[in-house]
Amino acid sequence: MRISTSTPGGVAVQTVAETAPAEPVRSTAPAAAQGELQSAVMQPALQAMKDMPDIDHERVAQLRDALAKGELPFDAGKLAGLIQRFHRGEK
Template identity: 65%
Template sequence: MKITGAPAPSVPLAPPPEMPAGAAPAAAGPAAAAAPLQSDTLAPAMDALRAMPEIDHARVAELRDALAKGELPFDPARLAGLIERFHGKQR
C-alpha cells in the first residue's frame, strides 16, 4: 500500500544538554533510513523485504475471484474475533 501526500515538515531539534553545541543530533527520517543497520541479523530480512513487491496484485485478484465464486471459505465471525483480539477489545 502506498501512502501519498506531502511529507511532514522537518523541525530541527535542539541538541540535548550533554551534547556539545556544535554537534548535531542523530539523523531522523529519510537520511536515517539510508544508514547501515546496526544488526547483521536484520540485514538479510531487510533485504528480503525490500525485494518484495509492495502489493501482489495477481494474488489479490486470485483471492478476490475465489471469494466471489465461494471457493474460499470466509467466516465473518472468526474475522471479527481476530480483529477484536488484535486490537485488545478496546472500546
C-alpha cells in the first residue's frame, strides 16, 4: 500500500494505492512557498512545546496508582468542562 500527497491548487490531497506510482508525485507549489507554509504552521507549535514544563514521571505514576485504587476522586464532567474551557481560550 502506498499513500501519496499532492497539492493541486494549494490543497493537500492524499491518495491510497495498492501499488507505488510509476513516477514520484511532485508538488506543483514552489519549494520556497512550501517551506514558508510549513514554517508558519510549525513554528508556533514548536515554540509551545519548548515552553511546556518537564513532566514529573514519578508524580504521574503516583497519581495513576491513587486513581486506580480509588483514592483519588475522578469527575468526568469536571474534566470535560476544563477541556472545553481550555479550547475556548479561557483561563
